[in-house]
Amino acid sequence: MEKTAIKKQVRAAFDHRVAVRVYNDQEIERGDMDYILDTAWLSPSSIGLEGWRFLVLDRKHVADLRDELKEIAWGAQAQLDTASHFVVLLAEKDVRYDSESIKDSLIRRGLGEGDALDSRIKLYQDFQTRDMDMADNPRALFDWTAKQTYIALGNMMTAASMIGIDSCPIEGFNYDKANAILAKHGLINPDKEGITSMVSFGYRLRDPKHPRSRKARQDVIVWAD
Numbered sequence: 001m002e003k004t005a006i007k008k009q010v011r012a013a014f015d016h017r018v019a020v021r022v023y024n025d026q027e028i029e030r031g032d033m034d035y036i037l038d039t040a041w042l043s044p045s046s047i048g049l050e051g052w053r054f055l056v057l058d059r060k061h062v063a064d065l066r067d068e069l070k071e072i073a074w075g076a077q078a079q080l081d082t083a084s085h086f087v088v089l090l091a092e093k094d095v096r097y098d099s100e101s102i103k104d105s106l107i108r109r110g111l112g113e114g115d116a117l118d119s120r121i122k123l124y125q126d127f128q129t130r131d132m133d134m135a136d137n138p139r140a141l142f143d144w145t146a147k148q149t150y151i152a153l154g155n156m157m158t159a160a161s162m163i164g165i166d167s168c169p170i171e172g173f174n175y176d177k178a179n180a181i182l183a184k185h186g187l188i189n190p191d192k193e194g195i196t197s198m199v200s201f202g203y204r205l206r207d208p209k210h211p212r213s214r215k216a217r218q219d220v221i222v223w224a225d
Ligand SMILES: Cc1cc2nc3c(=O)[nH]c(=O)nc-3n(C[C@H](O)[C@H](O)[C@H](O)COP(=O)(O)O)c2cc1C
Pocket: 017, 018, 019, 020, 021, 074, 075, 076, 168, 169, 170, 171, 172, 173, 197, 212
């Protein structure tokens, strides 16, 4: 396809995407969910860490969790009632420069032996201590891996919109309680990971009542002189 046509198609997907809270009964096909999830899987992460997991809940699983989650998720009331699928984005905890996860990521990238390994770990030690001041702060380490999941979140929502599937990103819930619910159901390991956000997917019941609101483009996009 020609560049102009691709740009038009991508822009149309961005124009079509709005936060959709109420969905109709149509189920998203498995192949379409897999296409969306591939864009999370293939998303970039800092130092190639991939310190994340994406937990997929279909309607049946959402139904099992609905009552418990609705109690603690003010931002997901209608989505929990109507969405075809939920994806819960999880970030790894305690990914220090000397952790197994960092070592595994280096092995995956062919940097797992000898001097290459040692020099990379030293680089990441400097990065996490001198540059980011996070190596000894579990909350800061979690926030670092959590930030990266938002790249996957954006990619999934754009990919979905490209094929006419609607979505809503969700942060409106009590984190401790949501983690506890998923842990109780055996869906996450709270010692190793925590929820960063969720996203609902489905087909909109109706178009939004209000026009999209955005700051003026020139106030946000600034070209250096
Ligand atoms: C990180 C993030 C968290 C959000 N959390 C919620 C939420 O909990 N519940 C909800 O209904 N909408 C949520 N939204 C949707 C925003 O309210 C919405 O994206 C914003 O108002 C812009 O509208 P638009 O997405 O329709 O363009 C969230 C959006 C983002 C990016």
